[in-house]
Amino acid sequence: PKVNYVPPPPPEDEDSIFSHYETGINFAKYDEILVEVSGANPPTAVLTFDEAGLCDTLSRNVSRSGYVKPTPVQKYGIPIIMSGRDLMACAQTGSGKTAAFLLPILQKMMADGVAASRFSEVQEPEAIIVAPTRELINQIYLEARKFAYGTCVRPVVVYGGISTGYSIREVLKGCNVLCGTPGRLLDIIGRGKVGLSKVRYLVLDEADRMLDMGFEPAMRRLVASPGMPPKEDRQTLMFSATYPDEIQRLAAEFLKTDYLFLVVGQVGGACTDVEQYVEQVTQFEKREKLVEILQTTGNERTMVFVDTKRKADFIATFLCQEKIPTTSIHGDREQREREQALGDFRTGKCPVLVATSVAARGLDIEHVQHVVNFDLPSSIDEYVHRIGRTGRCGNTGKAVSFFDPNYDTPLARSLVKVLSDAQQEVPSWLEEIAFSACGTYGYNPRGNVFASVDTRKASFAKEVARPTTINEPNVEEDWE
Numbered sequence: 357p358k359v360n361y362v363p364p365p366p367p368e369d370e371d372s373i374f375s376h377y378e379t380g381i382n383f384a385k386y387d388e389i390l391v392e393v394s395g396a397n398p399p400t401a402v403l404t405f406d407e408a409g410l411c412d413t414l415s416r417n418v419s420r421s422g423y424v425k426p427t428p429v430q431k432y433g434i435p436i437i438m439s440g441r442d443l444m445a446c447a448q449t450g451s452g453k454t455a456a457f458l459l460p461i462l463q464k465m466m467a468d469g470v471a472a473s474r475f476s477e478v479q480e481p482e483a484i485i486v487a488p489t490r491e492l493i494n495q496i497y498l499e500a501r502k503f504a505y506g507t508c509v510r511p512v513v514v515y516g517g518i519s520t521g522y523s524i525r526e527v528l529k530g531c532n533v534l535c536g537t538p539g540r541l542l543d544i545i546g547r548g549k550v551g552l553s554k555v556r557y558l559v560l561d562e563a564d565r566m567l568d569m570g571f572e573p574a575m576r577r578l579v580a581s582p583g584m585p586p587k588e589d590r591q592t593l594m595f596s597a598t599y600p601d602e603i604q605r606l607a608a609e610f611l612k613t614d615y616l617f618l619v620v621g622q623v624g625g626a627c628t629d630v631e632q633y634v635e636q637v638t639q640f641e642k643r644e645k646l647v648e649i650l651q652t653t654g655n656e657r658t659m660v661f662v663d664t665k666r667k668a669d670f671i672a673t674f675l676c677q678e679k680i681p682t683t684s685i686h687g688d689r690e691q692r693e694r695e696q697a698l699g700d701f702r703t704g705k706c707p708v709l710v711a712t713s714v715a716a717r718g719l720d721i722e723h724v725q726h727v728v729n730f731d732l733p734s735s736i737d738e739y740v741h742r743i744g745r746t747g748r749c750g751n752t753g754k755a756v757s758f759f760d761p762n763y764d765t766p767l768a769r770s771l772v773k774v775l776s777d778a779q780q781e782v783p784s785w786l787e788e789i790a791f792s793a794c795g796t797y798g799y800n801p802r803g804n805v806f807a808s809v810d811t812r813k814a815s816f817a818k819e820v821a822r823p824t825t826i827n828e829p830n831v832e833e834d835w836e
């Protein structure tokens with residue numbers, strides 16, 4: 357059906373634009389994270405934002421955002437992008453990737469003397485940013501708007517689930533940085549509203565997720581769209597939390613051959629700021645256990661992950677009946693409802709959000725202290741992303757997962773590995789299950805790969821050729 361939803365405009369006052377949350381006690385510990393850059397002649401990392409060479413307006417916006425010190429992905433990523441190199445980056449959840457690519461792109465656009473974009477029937481943006489989910493791209497857009505505040509650069513966001521006419525009108529008002537989900541972006545380009553010949557920067561965020569969600573053809577169509585400059589004439593940046601073979605192939609195709617490969621922390625590893633607990637709970641005990649947990653967490657924000665859309669609604673209703681204010685987000689809810697749900701969760705009106713994986717990646721919500729995996733996901737990467745909704749930006753968090761041996765045994769080995777790599781206690785019963793499940797589906801050999809897995813290093817050629825667990829797209833979800 358035709359979608360008429362027009363989202364409310366984001367607040368325009370400076371306090372809202374620059375509202376941010378505090379970095380946590382472990383922010384300083386980011387400096388201890390192992391960082392590796394591979395590829396020829398990488399530029400030197402910066403230690404401070406002052407060294408990053410940002411113009412006054414951008415520097416002011418950075419400080420107004422509460423950023424005092426760059427995170428590792430920013431220390432390395434900013435000079436790489438400033439120097440014009442293509443980049444493939446893998447960094448742990450919540451470590452500040454968004455600013456790592458937005459700041460240097462905005463700085464370069466300003467240095468290139470980008471002209472203020474005005475109303476025109478065809479817009480020609482200088483930068484295109486693609487992310488897999490509506491909520492994530494909106495978040496990136498808000499960050500872009502914040503950093504570009506007071507400059508002539510105009511970011512615009514387009515995504516599925518809202519009125520196409522509205523998206524087009526917003527684009528036509530003027531657009532330097534176009535942020536979008538793949539389908540809506542291609543739609544608007546296909547209608548001739550966006551010309552690509554001025555594109556200098558192309559960012560593919562959460563590239564692994566885009567593959568999982570079946571967006572590979574869309575990404576290919578985008579880079580091959582009429583007018584899109586060839587890779588030699590644009591700067592392409594890819595971000596991915598994991599680095600399976602398919603992403604390496606895409607990186608080889610979309611990026612210049614001398615691209616730099618940046619790894620921050622362990623690829624696919626969980627953030628050590630999240631305390632992880634796994635409890636053995638059967639299907640029938642789960643609801644009772646959940647209520648028990650939520651009664652102890654009080655008003656603290658908690659995300660509860662379940663495996664189906666129906667279950668998300670069911671559990672949310674059940675919790676409301678138990679007098680625990682709860683909302684839900686999943687692919688069957690209308691965009692209006694999804695935005696309302698996130699709003700209610702953000703403000704604390706509903707401190708519990710029941711979600712399917714649609715909310716797992718990239719969402720950056722302040723004060724999420726707990727994640728409960730009511731149902732464990734089938735892939736370990738999904739697990740790492742889900743628990744990464746807490747423990748962000750040096751804050752600590754807690755994740756509790758209900759493990760039902762009848763369903764979750766295939767995940768046991770990779771779960772043990774993720775727990776021990778993040779120095780978490782591994783329950784002995786889980787170790788036993790993992791041990792006896794040896795060799796079954798779900799053991800993720802990629803879990804052994806640490807940091808430097810650059811395909812271009814000959815010594816790693818064999819490593820890369822090993823089979824990896826590919827996440828099945830969740831066919832139940834309608835993403836775009």
Ligand SMILES: Nc1ncnc2c1ncn2[C@@H]1O[C@H](COP(=O)(O)OP(=O)(O)OP(=O)(O)O)[C@@H](O)[C@H]1O
Pocket residue numbers: 376377379422423424425426427430447448449450451452453454455597717718719720744748749
């Ligand atoms: N240098 C910094 N100082 C203080 N806060 C920062 C800094 N860099 C980023 N942040 C804040 O940290 C939070 C997480 O950043 P961001 O969303 O970019 O993480 P991410 O790496 O994209 O995470 P994910 O992989 O989960 O999407 C944001 O609220 C962001 O504003």
